[in-house]
Amino acid sequence: MRDAVSGQEERLNPFLQVPPHPNPLPEGEGNSQVNNLRHIMNEIIVIGGGLAGVEAAWQAANTGAHVRLYEMRPTRQTPAHRTDKLAEIVCSNSLKSDEPGTASYLLKEELRRGGSLVMQAAAAKRVPAGAALAVDRAQFAEYVTEKIESHPKIEIVREELTEIPRGAITIVATGPLTSDSLTDEIMKLTGSDQLYFYDAIAPIVAADSVDRSIAFRAARYGKGGADYINCPPNEDEYARFYQALIEANSVPLQRFEETRWFEACLPIEELARRGVDTLRYGPMKPVGLSDPRTGQQPYAAVQLRQENLMANAYSLVGFQNHLRYGEQAHVLRMVPGLEQAEFLQFGQIHRNTYINAPATLAATMQMREHPKILFAGQITGVEGYIESVAMGWLAGLNAARLLQSAEVLIAPPRSAIGALARYVSSANTKNYQPVNITFALLEPLTAEQARSVKRKRDRHALQVKLALEEWDQWLENIYVHAESAFAPAP
Numbered sequence: 135m136r137d138a139v140s141g142q143e144e145r146l147n148p149f150l151q152v153p154p155h156p157n158p159l160p161e162g163e164g165n166s167q168v169n170n171l172r173h174i175m176n177e178i179i180v181i182g183g184g185l186a187g188v189e190a191a192w193q194a195a196n197t198g199a200h201v202r203l204y205e206m207r208p209t210r211q212t213p214a215h216r217t218d219k220l221a222e223i224v225c226s227n228s229l230k231s232d233e234p235g236t237a238s239y240l241l242k243e244e245l246r247r248g249g250s251l252v253m254q255a256a257a258a259k260r261v262p263a264g265a266a267l268a269v270d271r272a273q274f275a276e277y278v279t280e281k282i283e284s285h286p287k288i289e290i291v292r293e294e295l296t297e298i299p300r301g302a303i304t305i306v307a308t309g310p311l312t313s314d315s316l317t318d319e320i321m322k323l324t325g326s327d328q329l330y331f332y333d334a335i336a337p338i339v340a341a342d343s344v345d346r347s348i349a350f351r352a353a354r355y356g357k358g359g360a361d362y363i364n365c366p367p368n369e370d371e372y373a374r375f376y377q378a379l380i381e382a383n384s385v386p387l388q389r390f391e392e393t394r395w396f397e398a399c400l401p402i403e404e405l406a407r408r409g410v411d412t413l414r415y416g417p418m419k420p421v422g423l424s425d426p427r428t429g430q431q432p433y434a435a436v437q438l439r440q441e442n443l444m445a446n447a448y449s450l451v452g453f454q455n456h457l458r459y460g461e462q463a464h465v466l467r468m469v470p471g472l473e474q475a476e477f478l479q480f481g482q483i484h485r486n487t488y489i490n491a492p493a494t495l496a497a498t499m500q501m502r503e504h505p506k507i508l509f510a511g512q513i514t515g516v517e518g519y520i521e522s523v524a525m526g527w528l529a530g531l532n533a534a535r536l537l538q539s540a541e542v543l544i545a546p547p548r549s550a551i552g553a554l555a556r557y558v559s560s561a562n563t564k565n566y567q568p569v570n571i572t573f574a575l576l577e578p579l580t581a582e583q584a585r586s587v588k589r590k591r592d593r594h595a596l597q598v599k600l601a602l603e604e605w606d607q608w609l610e611n612i613y614v615h616a617e618s619a620f621a622p623a624p
Contacts, residue, residue, distance in 0.1 A: 177202060178533045179304040181295050181316070183220040185252055185519055186511025186526030187307035188282055192251040193530030194305075195287035199537050203282065206294035206313065218292075219275035220282055221252065225335050226449060227441050229256055229519050230570075232267040233357070235595040241520050241550035241571045242267065244605050245527060251281060252523045261440045264358025270442040298323055298507060303536050305499075305529050307510040309522075312487045320513075323504070324494045334401045334454035334483050337462060340476040341446045344438065349471035354422030362439055363448055365471035366425050366432030375468045376413065379406050382461040385483060401455045401483070417452025436469050447478055456483030490566050491515045491558040498542045499529040499555065508533055514558045517568035524551045525558070546608045548577050548601040573597065 180191045183205030195201045208218035216222070231238040246253045256267055259274040282288055296315040298304060308316055344363055351360035367375060382403060405412050414420070418434040425432045438448035455462065459480045467473050491514045494501055499508040510529035511522040528551060532542045545552035553575040569575065573594055578584075583600075587593050 177302060178537060179299060179302050180204065180307060180530075181298070181304065182307035182309055182511070183207070183282075183290070184307060184309040184511060184522070185221050185223075186309065186522040186529070187305070188221050188278055189250060189252050189523045189526035190305045190307055190510050190530035190533065191282065191288055192285070193249075193527055194534045194537075195285050196249070197531075197534040197538070199287065199534050201288045202291060203288055204291045204293065204295050206292070209293055217272075217275065219272075219279045220290075221255070221278035222275045223269070223271045223519065225454070226439075226451075227261070227268050227271045228263060228439060228451075229267040229269065231265055233265040235591065235598055237550060237571045237573050237576065237594075237598075238520070240576075240598045240601055241524055241554075243602060244549055244551050245520065245524060247602075247605065247609060248527060250523060250527055251278065252520075255281070259443070261443055261445075262358065262361040263439055264353035264361045266358075266439075268439060270444075273443060300504065300506070303506050303508075303533050305508045305510055305526075305533055306513065307526055307529070309512055312513060317487055320489060323501075323507070324489050334456055335479070335481055336449050336452070336454045337466065337477055337481045338441055338447050338449045338479040339438070339472065340478055341448050343474055343476035344448070345471045345473060349438075350426050352423055356422075362437045362451070363471075364423055364425075364432075365436040365438070365469050366420070366423075367434050367436075367470050369433045371468070371470055372414070372418075372434045373410075375465065376406060376410055378465045378468055379403055382457050382465050384461075385456050385458055401481075402453050403455055403457060436472070453481065455481035457481065486512060486568075488513050488515045488568060490563055492561045492563045492566060495559050497544050497552075497555040497559040498532050499525060500532065500536075500542065506536065512568070515561075515566060515568050516554055516558060516570075518570045521554055521569075521571055524554055527551070528555060543612060546601075546604045548597075548604045549608070550576065550601065553577070576601065 177200045178191075178194045180187050180194070180201055180203045183203060187203065187205070191201045191203045205218075205220065216224075229242070232242055233239055242253060255274050255277040256269050258277055259269045261268050261270050283290060294313060294316070296313075297319055298306060298316075306320065308320075312320065341363075344365070349363050349365045351362065352364055353359060353361050380403065384403065402413065402417065405416055414434045418436055420432045420435040423431060423435055436453070437451040439451050441447040441449050450466070453466070457465065459477075462480050463475075463477060466477075467475055489495075489509065491509070494503075495509055495514065496502055496505075499510055499514070501507045501509070508529040510526040514525050516522055516525055528543065528545060535542050545555050547553075547556070550571050554569075554571060557569055557575055576597055579593060579597060579600075583596065584593060587596055
């Protein structure tokens with residue numbers, strides 16, 4: 135079987151190559167901006183240069199189709215982005231667990247075996263993070279941007295599209311920070327009210343401003359060695375920190391908007407209001423750690439994760455918040471080891487937009503009413519970087535197959551990508567909430583399979599094994615030649 139792509143150069147998805155055959159679209163279809171451009175039938179439009187958009191563009195372009203990738207930055211910025219680079223990561227630099235046997239690992243491994251550009255970039259720009267996969271954000275974005283810019287079949291257009299073309303095969307991958315004008319267009323297209331939730335960004339501190347006489351290096355349960363810096367408050371220090379946190383002033387939210395926090399990414403001050411020990415069982419849990427000064431498990435712990443390859447910046451794990459900057463500095467410097475912390479980035483809050491996908495999308499990522507239009511990424515209602523990439527991967531392949539007049543793909547039911555596609559296309563529409571990949575979304579084992587393993591961990595490992603076996607077989611069926619799966623890209 136094929137190897138994972140970690141550390142290798144980009145690879146060509148081995149679909150049949152499609153020779154160009156110009157055939158202009160009829161005048162007057164869709165967006166006036168797009169109609170003024172030279173349309174050809176072997177062109178795919180991708181709107182959005184985030185993780186899902188670049189993955190979709192890469193997969194489609196590697197079939198031989200011409201891809202026109204629209205990214206509005208730097209012409210128009212978002213509240214969270216800072217650069218004009220493609221695939222800029224704005225929240226945490228962690229892509230979550232890459233520990234074999236986990237649902238998160240399964241999703242990554244499916245993408246690796248499917249020739250994902252993002253997974254190649256993550257492997258190339260990885261930083262130490264224990265069992266998690268974390269990247270140097272700046273170098274990661276540089277890597278992806280260079281690969282997309284140098285691809286002979288991808289044209290990058292730096293302007294904002296305010297309308298979605300109806301006549302061309304189009305992938306909408308505008309992400310959680312979709313512009314207001316395009317959000318209005320999406321609302322018209324989907325016929326549904328805007329849905330949204332608030333997401334937050336964690337603070338980053340300079341590594342040399344952390345007091346190493348207090349903070350110590352370790353990973354929980356020794357996973358990954360000493361990849362994290364841990365700041366351990368005792369019971370009294372924790373109590374003072376907690377009180378200051380719940381009394382701190384937050385940045386006001388936008389007027390006329392209901393607050394809908396995403397449960398897996400609650401701001402620490404919102405989490406703290408649920409109870410004095412909530413943080414100690416959440417982002418400040420000390421389990422699996424031993425303070426070298428005492429030889430015992432600390433009362434609580436704030437973990438700092440390496441942010442870049444230079445190791446001169448660390449982010450506060452799970453400490454996303456929307457406190458005023460002055461309040462953040464005051465409260466967070468109450469944590470032992472952070473008394474003199476230099477903040478390179480304060481926590482922020484921003485609104486994430488997503489559609490009511492189950493009422494709109496099929497499991498192929500196509501709109502039911504407009505099958506030439508596909509959606510990908512967080513705007514579909516998946517939460518997480520790799521989940522967004524997965525939807526872009528699937529949308530890119532299906533856009534290419536639409537162009538080839540081939541049957542579109544439905545990911546295999548056991549797979550993580552299949553589970554996510556199933557969720558966004560068939561979940562309950564009444565209270566549709568964004569999700570990360572979990573074992574709860576995967577197809578369960580049969581009764582006979584479940585009886586063969588007793589421990590939960592072993593059952594999960596079996597689910598991953600069976601899913602990857604099904605995934606490999608599925609890839610073999612859609613690839614023309616299995617041995618060409620990693621032929622060098624042009």
